Amino acid sequence: MRGARRTLAASALATTLGLTMAACSVPAEPGPDIGDRTVETAKAFLDEYVDGGRVVRTDQGGDTVSEGQAYGLLLAVAADDPSRFDSIWDWTTTHLQRDDSLLAWQWKDGAVIDEQPASDADLDAARALVLAGDAFGRDDLRKQGVALGAAVLDEMTVETALGRILLPGPWATASPHAYNPSYASPAAFDVLSRASGDPRWNEVAEGSRAVTSALLDANPLPTNWATVSADGAVALAGSAGGGGEPAYGYDAARTTIRFAEACGTADRALAARVAGALPGQDTLAAELDAGSGALTSDQHPVAYAARAAAFAAEGRSDDAREDLRRAADTAASTPTYYGSAWTALSTAMLTDDVLGGCPPLQDDETAAVATGAGATAATTAPGVGAAGGFQDPVSPAAASTAVPVHISIPAIGVDSDLIGLDRGADGWIQSPQDYDAVGWYEKGVLPGEVGPAVIAGHVDSPTGPAVFFDLPRLTPGDTVSVRRADGSTADFVVTGLQTVEKNSFPTESVYAPTPTPQLRIVTCAGAWDPASGHYVDNLVVTAVAA
Known part of the structure; x- marks a missing residue:
């Protein structure tokens, strides 16, 4: 199955070379105001x-x-x-x-x-x-x-x-x-x-x-x-x-x-x-x-x-x-x-x-979009709502103003440097140019500070699996560590995964303020649409401060 997916990826993604590589992108601004x-x-x-x-x-x-x-x-x-x-x-x-x-x-x-x-x-x-x-x-x-x-x-x-x-x-x-x-x-x-x-x-x-x-x-x-x-x-x-x-x-x-x-x-x-x-x-x-x-x-x-x-x-x-x-x-x-x-x-x-x-x-309003047609229900840890919910507030002792430089996700073998990602003219976060690179959204929250920090990467490439190919294998309880330029580390625990249609991406739940440091790890998912040159879905992994 992995080989079949690799062949499909090579065939489909080859058609996008030289384009903006938006297939694994995330909207950088919320949609309709929840307020x-x-x-x-x-x-x-x-x-x-x-x-x-x-x-x-x-x-x-x-x-x-x-x-x-x-x-x-x-x-x-x-x-x-x-x-x-x-x-x-x-x-x-x-x-x-x-x-x-x-x-x-x-x-x-x-x-x-x-x-x-x-x-x-x-x-x-x-x-x-x-x-x-x-x-x-x-x-x-x-x-x-x-x-x-x-x-x-x-x-x-x-x-x-x-x-x-x-x-x-x-x-x-x-x-x-x-x-x-x-x-x-x-x-x-x-x-x-x-x-x-x-x-x-x-x-x-x-x-x-x-x-x-x-x-x-x-x-x-x-x-x-x-x-x-x-x-x-x-x-x-x-x-x-x-x-x-x-x-x-x-x-x-x-x-x-x-x-x-x-x-x-x-x-x-x-x-x-x-x-x-x-x-x-x-x-x-x-x-x-x-x-x-x-x-x-x-x-x-x-x-x-x-x-x-x-x-x-x-x-x-x-x-x-x-x-x-x-x-x-x-x-x-x-x-x-x-x-x-x-x-x-x-x-x-x-x-x-x-x-x-x-x-x-608040989060439920956008989670309803995520679990609609063409989406899979979120997997959640005990005591955490379908949209991640809110844990008891914790003091972000690991908070730092230093930029993130490295990410580690042991459960799926990810051990990668982090690069900064900006927002494109289309209002979406730009994807990393390197299929094996992982990026963090520089105009958003710093990982480890209070709020939802966004991290993105590709799922595959013209030649095979990319850095986040195994992201769907994560389960609640798996850990994510982000090392920062000052040597400090922000540790997180996965609480849920959800697959959502790109044309109804739950921007509010991704960007809504949270009382604790959190991560949103995003890649592309679902079927490949040759007409648009994009995957039709995104996978969003939610993680909270450990």
Whole structure:
């Protein structure tokens, strides 16, 4: 078979000599912007509910709460709208910000009517400020985000036997502490941890995970409120004051969305646990009792978005996307401030990395192309999604600004120097001129730095097999090592292979930002098309930092 393939290669590839050798090339730029839907829903919310920098709850008496200002800030980042961001933040600092940097919760008729801060709002606002500082090149915003986050840590966190937890407000410092599961945001903790270097953010992340796990052990659905004692005992609660019957409603639904966008697999697993407890019928009630029974006939976008998040975390991508559609349809048929906010936020958090999380549906959107007609299903390692997924974030200790000079793939006998590859006029990465050479895309990520580095080579030549002839033999767990000019080495582990049609190459999943150093190793594959002088497919190998 190998000999037959060699003869075919010699005959077919001979016809391409002197051409651009695009047969093993990769598009160098993404196709349609994966963030289009994010921008669309974010702008829709901002256009409808922001008035002179104030986010107005038009269906709730025309007041403004710190939560809404924070949503506006996050969505201005998602919409890439620095002007709107500034107007929202200026209004917030003028009317809501207290002397301790925290935000008063409620404003109405020209004055603050509730001075107490709410930690979810302040946490979201701090996250938005850091993200805006990075996105808009504004160090002042980044510093204000770090400062607001420090105030949250100082005044609205407390140590318990389960770890440091986020209190709903300074009023909850006495044990047993009132606790709102939906206030915890692993992605926000991660954004602020990286920006500040404050170890307490990791402590809050660990404590939040422990409490959420304990609450799901006690009840399959998160509830709007709970209590956490200093000794680590957790209990369901019906309200912030502990009275009433525990319920899964407009607050609790956010828990699953926030944990589904987390980069850590342990956090995502908590979101996935909720999927089995939610009713499976198309119509989903906005509020459920602790046993999943409907408490109302009303529907609300946040309920569908939360089920979408649970399905996405569980790997049920088609079901998740259908629920996101239901959320959008519900928001359109019954417009509300809160529904529109969470339609936009869940779109960003679950499908786009613009808010600094690891969206469970982002890679899946392009993986659907890869597994369509003419493609083979991806082979994946245990615990890794079909499109590679996201592992727990790791510190890229091997990161280096030195260029890569050598690649080794022991399982298939590849031991080759690396050359730099540029982009051709056709928008595709140029293939190496030498059939036995391996190249790395110089305009992309350096191998070993955070993000997806692209490496390419030929599968065969006019005279026989080329350097990546045996690339299809790789299996999850095989290793790849890239040595750099400074003598350091970046090591990777293969997580999956997929064959995709060139005319629908999954550029977004190849080039989308990742929270860890990763590789995309690409060669040509499939049948030879004499009419075009190209192979019809590409093989893409995904590898993550070891």
